Amino acid sequence: MSYTLGLIGYPIKHSLSPWIHTQFFERTNIDGSYSIMEIRTEKNFLEEIKKLKAQELNGFNVTVPYKEKILAYLDELDDQAKKIGAVNTVLCKSGKWIGYNTDGIGYLRSLLSKFPELANDKEKRILILGAGGAAKGIYHALIHHGFHDIMIANRSIEKAKNILNTNERIMTLQEAEGQLEAFDVIIQTTSVGMKPNHDKSIISLHRLKEKAVVSDIVYQPLMTSFLQQAKSLHRSIHFGHTMLLYQAQYAFEIWTGEQPNMKNMDEALQKILEG
Ligand code: ATR
Numbered sequence: 001m002s003y004t005l006g007l008i009g010y011p012i013k014h015s016l017s018p019w020i021h022t023q024f025f026e027r028t029n030i031d032g033s034y035s036i037m038e039i040r041t042e043k044n045f046l047e048e049i050k051k052l053k054a055q056e057l058n059g060f061n062v063t064v065p066y067k068e069k070i071l072a073y074l075d076e077l078d079d080q081a082k083k084i085g086a087v088n089t090v091l092c093k094s095g096k097w098i099g100y101n102t103d104g105i106g107y108l109r110s111l112l113s114k115f116p117e118l119a120n121d122k123e124k125r126i127l128i129l130g131a132g133g134a135a136k137g138i139y140h141a142l143i144h145h146g147f148h149d150i151m152i153a154n155r156s157i158e159k160a161k162n163i164l165n166t167n168e169r170i171m172t173l174q175e176a177e178g179q180l181e182a183f184d185v186i187i188q189t190t191s192v193g194m195k196p197n198h199d200k201s202i203i204s205l206h207r208l209k210e211k212a213v214v215s216d217i218v219y220q221p222l223m224t225s226f227l228q229q230a231k232s233l234h235r236s237i238h239f240g241h242t243m244l245l246y247q248a249q250y251a252f253e254i255w256t257g258e259q260p261n262m263k264n265m266d267e268a269l270q271k272i273l274e275g
Helices: 017-028 045-054 069-073 079-084 103-114 133-145 157-164 173-178 225-232 241-256 265-273
Strands: 002-009 031-038 059-062 089-093 096-100 126-129 150-153 185-188 213-216 236-238
Touching: 002 017, 002 241, 017 031, 017 241, 017 265, 059 241, 069 096, 079 096, 079 103, 079 133, 089 241, 103 133, 103 236, 103 241, 126 133, 126 173, 133 150, 133 157, 150 157, 150 173, 213 225, 225 236, 241 265
Parallel strands: 002 031, 002 059, 126 150, 126 185, 185 213, 213 236
Antiparallel strands: 059 089, 089 096
8 A cells, every 4th residue: 555644734844754754664665655735824724624634645744833723623532642632643544533642752762762771760850841732742751651750840830730730840940950960851842942042041951960861852953052061061962853753753653553663864864954
C-alpha cells in the first residue's frame, strides 16, 4: 500500500516535517508521500476539513493554530491527547479520524535516547520551565513514564495551575533559579531564547547541580543561550530539534505500524538547521 500523509497549519511552508517523513519512508521501505496542506486562517475551517475528508488521507499532522480547533472534527481521542486537550497527529482509519498527541512522548523518547540511564531512575527530580502547550505535553509524558517528582516554574502561576491543578508543585521563575541545585533534569519549554531573541535566557543557571541534564525545546538556534550556559558549566545538554524528530517518529508509527531507525537523523537535521 502507499500512504498519503500531510500537515495542516499556518504558516507551514518552511516546515521540516516533509523532509523528516520522506527520510522515514526511505528508511522503512514504505511507499508514500507527505505534503504541506496549508490552511490560511481566513479560510472557513469546516469547509477545509470537508476537503480533507474527501482526500482519503491515511493520516496527517496538525500544527499551530489548529491543534485545539481540530478536536471538534475527531471521532476518537487517545489518552495523551485527552489529557493535553490538543492533537498534533490524526490517524484516518475505516472512515474515522482518531486524534493523538505525540509531542510529549516524542520529547521523552528524544531525552531517553540521549540519556538512557534516566529511563529507570523514576526518582529523578525534574523542573519544567514554562506552562504552555509544550510543557503540558511533556509533563503528561513524564508522568505516564512513571516520573513523579516534577515541579513547574512559570512567569504566570495561574497558567501553571492549568497543568497541575495545585499550588504545591508550582514555583516562580525566581524561585526556580534560586533552588536549581535541587533538580536533576531541567527542561526549558518556553519560546524565550528563540531567534531573533537568541541572547535571552529564561533563568540563570549558575546554581546547577553538578550532574544535571539541561534541555531546551527551542531549536532555532540549536545552541540557545540557555544551553550555552549549561555547556560552559560542563553540564550535559539536550537539543530541541531532537523532539521534532521523535514526535515525528511516533506519528509515523501510529500511521504505518513501523518504527523508523533514527541513525544519523539528528546530525542530518542539525546540518539543515545550520544551513
Ligand atoms: P506553546 O504552546 O508553544 O508551549 P504557549 O502556550 O504560548 O506556547 O506558552 C508559552 C510559555 O512561554 C508560557 O509558559 C509563557 O509564560 P506565561 O504563561 O506566563 O505567559 C512562557 N513565556 C513566553 N514568553 C515569556 C517571557 N518573555 N518570559 C517568561 N515566560 C515566557
